[in-house]
Structures are given as C-alpha cells and as structure tokens.
Amino acid sequence: MTQSIRVAVSTVILTLRRAESGAAVLALPLVLRTREPFADQWALPGGWLTAAESPVDASARTLAETTGLSPSYLEQLYAFGAVDRSPTRVVSLVYWALLRQDDVDAQIAAHRASGLAPENVRWFEIDALPELAFDHAKIIEYALWRLRNKVGYSRVAHGFLPAEFTLADLREAYEAILGRSLDPANFRRQVEASGNLLPTDRFRTGSHRPARLYRYNTDVALADRGPLGPEETSIR
Amino acid sequence: MTQSIRVAVSTVILTLRRAESGAAVLALPLVLRTREPFADQWALPGGWLTAAESPVDASARTLAETTGLSPSYLEQLYAFGAVDRSPTRVVSLVYWALLRQDDVDAQIAAHRASGLAPENVRWFEIDALPELAFDHAKIIEYALWRLRNKVGYSRVAHGFLPAEFTLADLREAYEAILGRSLDPANFRRQVEASGNLLPTDRFRTGSHRPARLYRYNTDVALADRGPLGPEETSIR
DNA sequence: TCAAAAGTGTTGCATCTACACCCATGT
DNA sequence: ACATGGGTGTAGATGCAACACTTTTGA
Numbered sequence: 001m002t003q004s005i006r007v008a009v010s011t012v013i014l015t016l017r018r019a020e021s022g023a024a025v026l027a028l029p030l031v032l033r034t035r036e037p038f039a040d041q042w043a044l045p046g047g048w049l050t051a052a053e054s055p056v057d058a059s060a061r062t063l064a065e066t067t068g069l070s071p072s073y074l075e076q077l078y079a080f081g082a083v084d085r086s087p088t089r090v091v092s093l094v095y096w097a098l099l100r101q102d103d104v105d106a107q108i109a110a111h112r113a114s115g116l117a118p119e120n121v122r123w124f125e126i127d128a129l130p131e132l133a134f135d136h137a138k139i140i141e142y143a144l145w146r147l148r149n150k151v152g153y154s155r156v157a158h159g160f161l162p163a164e165f166t167l168a169d170l171r172e173a174y175e176a177i178l179g180r181s182l183d184p185a186n187f188r189r190q191v192e193a194s195g196n197l198l199p200t201d202r203f204r205t206g207s208h209r210p211a212r213l214y215r216y217n218t219d220v221a222l223a224d225r226g227p228l229g230p231e232e233t234s235i236r
Numbered sequence: 237m238t239q240s241i242r243v244a245v246s247t248v249i250l251t252l253r254r255a256e257s258g259a260a261v262l263a264l265p266l267v268l269r270t271r272e273p274f275a276d277q278w279a280l281p282g283g284w285l286t287a288a289e290s291p292v293d294a295s296a297r298t299l300a301e302t303t304g305l306s307p308s309y310l311e312q313l314y315a316f317g318a319v320d321r322s323p324t325r326v327v328s329l330v331y332w333a334l335l336r337q338d339d340v341d342a343q344i345a346a347h348r349a350s351g352l353a354p355e356n357v358r359w360f361e362i363d364a365l366p367e368l369a370f371d372h373a374k375i376i377e378y379a380l381w382r383l384r385n386k387v388g389y390s391r392v393a394h395g396f397l398p399a400e401f402t403l404a405d406l407r408e409a410y411e412a413i414l415g416r417s418l419d420p421a422n423f424r425r426q427v428e429a430s431g432n433l434l435p436t437d438r439f440r441t442g443s444h445r446p447a448r449l450y451r452y453n454t455d456v457a458l459a460d461r462g463p464l465g466p467e468e469t470s471i472r
Numbered sequence: 473t474c475a476a477a478a479g480t481g482t483t484g485c486a487t488c489t490a491c492a493c494c495c496a497t498g499t
Numbered sequence: 500a501c502a503t504g505g506g507t508g509t510a511g512a513t514g515c516a517a518c519a520c521t522t523t524t525g526a
Contacts, residue, residue, distance in 0.1 A: 004287050005243050007317075007327055051240050051325050055317040079315035079329050081243075081291040082467060089287050091243055093315050093327070138463065145462040168477080186516065188479070208477045209523040226381040227374065231318060404504080422489065424506070429487095445496040445505045473526105480521070488513075495506070 008092045009058040010046030010136075012077065012143035013067060015099040016160045016176055017125065024176040025125050028140070029066055030132070032120040037087050038133030042122075044140075049093065059095035060234055066121055068107050071097035073159035073222060074234035077143055085135050096143045098159030151177045154223035155196050158216055166204050166211040167191065196220050244328045245294040246282030246372075248313065248379035249303060251335040252396045252412055253361065260412040261361050264376070265302055266368070268356040273323050274369030278358075280376070285329070295331035296470055302357055304343050307333035309395035309458060310470035313379055321371050332379045334395030387413050390459035391432050394452055402440050402447035403427065432456050 017027040030042040045066040049058050056074065063071055074097040081091040104123075111117035124130065126144065129137070150156045157173045171187045191197060198217050203210035216222075222235050253263040266278040281302040285294050292310065299307055310333040317327040347353035360366065362380065365373070386392050393409045407423045427433060434453050439446035452458075458471050 003242055003284060005285060006239055007241050007243060048239060049241060049317070049327070052319065054319050055315065055327070076315060078464070078468075079291065079312060081285070081329065083288065083290050091285070091291070091327070091329070093317065138465075141463045149462075166478090183516070183518085184477085185479075185481090185518085190515085205524080208475080208525065209479085211478060226385075227377045228314070229374075232314075402505090419489070419491085420504085421491085421506075421508090426488085441497080444498065444503045447505060475526090476524090478521100478523075480519105482517105482519080484515105484517090486513105486515080489511085491509090493506105493508075495504105497503090497505095499500105499502090 005089045005091055007049040008046055008090050009049050009055050009062065010044040010092050010094050010139070011059045011063050011074075012044060012094065012096040012140055013063055013071070013099060014096065014143070014147065014160075015104045016101045016173055017104070017123070019125060024172050025127065026144070026176055027123050027125045029121050029123050030130070031066065032122070033133055034120065041133040042124075042130045042136075043133040044094070044136050045121075046092070054231075055093045056095065056232060056234060059093075059097070063097055066118070067099065067104070068111075069099055069103050071159075071234060072100050072103075073098040073156060075223070075225070076232065077139070077146060080135065080139065082135075094139055094143075096146065098156065100162055101160055102162045148177055148179075150223060155216070155220065156223050158196075158222065164200060164202070164213040164215050166213060168211060170214075241325045241327055243285040244282055244326050245285050245291050245298065246280040246328050246330050246375070247295045247299050247310075248280060248330065248332040248376055249299055249307070249335060250332065250379070250383065250396075251340045252337045252409055253340070253359070255361065260408045261363065262380070262412055263359050263361045265357050265359050266366070267302065268358070269369055270356065277369040278360075278366045279369040280330070280372050281357075282328070290467075291329045292331065292468060292470060295329075295333070299333055302354070303335065303340070304347075305335055305339050307395075307470060308336050308339075309334040309392060311459070311461070312468065313375070313382060316371065316375065318371075330375055330379075332382065334392065336398055337396055338398045384413055384415075386459060391452070391456065392459050394432075394458065400436060400438070400449040400451050402449060404447060406450075 012028060014026055014028050016024045019025045029045060031045050033039050033041055033043050045062050047062050049055060060071065060074060074095055077094045077096045079091060079093050083089065147156065151174060157170060157177060160173045161169055167188050170191065171182055171184060175181055196217055197214040200213045200215055202213045204213055225233050248264060250262055250264050252260045255261045265281060267281050269275055269277055269279050281298050283298050285291060296307065296310060310331055313330040313332045315327060315329050319325065387410060393406060393413060396409045397405055403424055406427065407418055407420060411417055432453055433450040436449045436451055438449045440449055461469050
C-alpha cells in the first residue's frame with residue numbers, strides 16, 4: 001500500500017551570538033533552496049526520513065551536515081501535516097536543537113579560515129529573518145515560544161553555554177531568550193537554590209571583580225521530558 | 237520516490253467515569269486488533285493517514301468512528317517514529333482528546349439499549365489497562381503525564397465536564413487527574429481568581445445545601461497553544 | 473580613588489496551605 | 500435537630516521582586 005505521503009525531518013537550530021551592539025541575540029542557520037518548490041528561498045535544514053533511520057537521528061544528522069556540530073539539546077517540536085502546507089503531501093517531523101555558543105564560533109571561524117564554508121547555509125539573527133519557504137516562519141515562531149516557555153521551568157538555557165560559565169553568562173542567555181532584563185541579585189538566588197549548578201573554585205578575571213565559574217550538576221536533568229525515554233531526545 | 241514509510245494516526249481518548257467505589261476515575265477506549273501484528277491485543281484507536289486528510293482531522297474521524305462522539309479537546313501528543321517500534325516502518329502521529337463525561341455516558345447507554353455497541357471497542361479504567369500492542373502503553377503513560385502537567389496551568393479539566401457544573405464537580409475532575417485530594421476552600425479561591433469561570437444564577441439541588449452552577453468563560457482559551465493556529469487543535 | 477561588576481541583606485507584597493468556622497438544605 | 504457538603508475567614512509559611520548595600524578588582 002502506498003499512501004503517497006512523504007515524511008520529512010526538519011530542525012530549528014538555535015544558538016546565541018554576540019550582535020554588533022554587544023548584546024547576545026538568538027541566531028539560527030537556514031539553507032537556500034536550489035529546487036522547486038520555493039527555489040531560491042531560505043528554509044530550515046532538513047531532508048527526507050530514510051527507512052533505516054529514526055527521526056531524532058535524522059535530525060541530528062542534518063544538523064551535523066549543516067553546521068558540522070552536534071547539539072547540546074535536541075527535542076521534537078511538532079509534527080506538521082496539513083494537506084496544503086506543500087504542493088505535494090508532506091508530513092514534516094520538526095525538531096529543535098540548541099548549540100553551544102563557543103562551538104558555533106569555533107566552527108564559523110574554521111570555515112572562514114579554510115574557505116570551505118557551506119555555500120548555501122547562512123546564519124540569521126532572530127530579529128532579521130528573510131522570507132521563508134513553506135510554513136517555516138510559523139515553525140520558527142513556535143520553536144521560540146517553546147524555548148521561552150521551557151526556560152522558565154528547566155535548565156535548557158545551559159544548552160547555549162560552554163562547560164564552565166559565570167552567573168552573568170547564564171543570566172545573559174536567559175535575557176536573550178526572554179527578551180527582558182533580569183535582576184542579577186534575584187537571578188543568582190533562584191539559580192543557586194535550584195541545585196542545578198555546582199560552583200568551581202575557579203574565577204573569570206579580566207574586568208573588575210572576578211566572577212566565580214560554575215558547571216552543570218549533571219545529576220539534574222536538562223529538561224523534564226516525562227516518560228519519554230532518552231531515545232526520543234538527545235542531550236550532551 | 238517511495239520511502240516505504242507509512243504514516244498512521246492514533247488517539248488517546250480520555251474521559252472521567254464513575255467507578256464502583258463512587259470515585260471519579262480516568263478511562264479510555266481501546267480497540268481489539270483483528271490482524272497481525274499484535275492480533276487479539278488491545279490498541280489505541282487509529283488508522284492510516286489518507287492523502288486528502290489532515291492529521292488532526294484523521295484523529296477526530298477515528299475518534300468518532302470509535303466512540304460516536306466529538307471531542308471537547310484535541311491536541312497533538314507526539315510523533316513516534318523509532319525504527320523498531322513496529323515490524324514494518326510506521327510513523328505514528330498521536331493525538332490526545334478529552335470527552336465529556338455526560339456525552340460518554342449517554343452514548344454508552346444508547347449502545348446498550350440498541351444492542352449496537354461496537355463489538356471490538358471496550359472502555360478501560362486507567363488503573364486496569366490490559367496488555368497493549370506496539371508501544372501504546374508508553375504512549376498512554378506519556379498522555380497522562382501531559383494531562384497532569386497541563387491541568388496545572390490551563391483549563392483542560394473543563395474538557396471532561398458538561399456546560400454547567402459545580403465547583404465540586406470541577407474539583408473532583410482535578411482530583412481524578414492528579415490522583416490526590418484538594419482542599420475545597422483553597423480550590424474555590426484559586427479557580428475563582430483565575431477568571432476562567434462565570435457564575436450562573438442557578439443551583440444544583442438534591443443533597444444538602446445547593447451548590448452554585450458555573451460555566452466556562454469562553455473569552456479565556458482552554459489551553460495556551462502558543463502560535464499554533466486553531467487548525468492544529470480542536471476545541472469545542 | 474573611582475567605576476563597574478560581583479555578591480549579600482532586607483523589606484514588602486502576593487500566593488499557597490492548613491484549618492477553624494459559619495451557612496443552607498434534605499432527611 | 501442534625502448531618503453534610505457549600506462557602507468564608509484567617510494566620511503562618513513560602514516565594515518573588517525591588518533595591519540598598521558591601522566587596523573586589525582593573526584602570
């Protein structure tokens with residue numbers, strides 16, 4: 001039996017980047033389509049689901065192909081299957097992923113140095129997205145909504161940061177996600193009380209008073225996924 | 237291009253029923269499989285996604301075929317696509333739905349009177365589920381987790397109740413979902429402060445002091461779905 | 473010594489929780 | 500009248516937001 005329905009996997013890949021203003025902003029990579037439909041428009045990275053591959057693996061694979069990186073967080077966003085969302089009938093399983101700021105910076109620098117940057121991949125800041133193919137604009141909007149929700153009750157923001165970071169780094173990530181500033185004093189108490197962080201005995205120096213570096217408490221889950229096992233999620 | 241991946245839609249259909257003990261318990265309908273794989277085992281209602289139908293419509297349709305009813309709440313749960321979850325490669329788009337207690341009671345009574353109840357459909361209480369086909373036990377567990385989470389920050393519990401209800405009715409629904417008893421006084425204040433309820437000038441009489449009947453405030457969304465439009469959800 | 477970020481203390485307000493208490497009705 | 504659930508009041512605990520304040524460094 002053939003249904004003439006094809007299954008695609010796409011991924012909203014998010015990271016933090018330092019904007020020219022100096023503030024941290026959310027950014028994501030898009031791929032320039034070379035074929036119809038929507039040729040020459042930007043779209044989410046993705047591809048067809050193959051028979052031998054699970055959706056979450058397919059998402060991680062296209063993420064690696066697009067960015068050369070592996071995600072620090074990867075979770076299913078939604079399955080989009082409206083009849084009219086594509087000229088042919090396509091069900092898209094969409095995932096969202098977080099990448100560490102320093103990983104992305106290193107990878108982009110390596111690409112620049114080698115001149116081997118993928119030709120049709122470009123990073124866009126979240127406030128300056130181009131016109132998007134299919135319903136991808138709506139999908140990104142939904143991914144941001146989920147991220148902003150989830151940051152309130154889980155540790156997802158840590159997915160943007162390197163292994164060791166200051167409380168100011170973490171607060172900056174929260175502020176970029178939520179789009180508003182947070183009280184440093186209250187932020188410190190909340191995050192310390194959560195038990196998610198382990199203080200190290202190292203400090204970041206360089207400007208003014210040194211700030212203590214923290215690392216994740218790996219005993220605490222990055223995000224509560226409920227009864228869904230780790231095979232449905234990827235956390236590094 | 238044929239992927240040899242088929243797309244199915246299944247639905248976790250939940251309602252409240254009065255158990256023999258008199259307490260309200262969650263219950264759901266299951267379908268006895270007649271074909272391999274998993275012949276003679278119970279499974280979630282569902283079927284193949286057809287080319288002309290959106291997933292949410294397919295879910296509502298199989299729900300109607302199984303129960304003769306339309307849901308008061310219907311939302312996507314998750315897309316399951318692990319390679320080994322079925323002998324052939326199947327991606328299942330799973331939805332979860334809420335039915336009104338009184339609708340279900342009426343429909344079951346009608347079936348009993350006419351003798352036309354669907355032969356291979358049976359309702360099970362959540363604490364007494366049979367062995368289930370595929371990964372459906374895990375799916376139901378996840379649906380219950382979502383329901384219990386969502387009841388904390390949205391009005392979904394109202395999906396179980398008729399148009400007019402007492403605060404004790406609503407509290408009983410919450411207690412059945414959460415599996416613990418709630419303080420009537422504090423429950424009243426919380427739900428009144430939420431602005432979700434409109435008091436009517438009618439009362440339910442019959443035992444002791446009459447209780448005021450309330451109705452939903454339809455200006456308030458049943459559950460915050462974020463940027464996903466109503467075409468991805470069905471609310472009655 | 474001064475600016476600026478790190479980090480601590482304190483106060484007030486809103487919310488939750490437990491439980492005492494009053495109210496209205498059928499039996 | 501009384502048992503029972505409907506409905507109100509209130510004191511203590513907890514959590515959060517605002518902001519004053521101290522500490523530590525680089526310049």
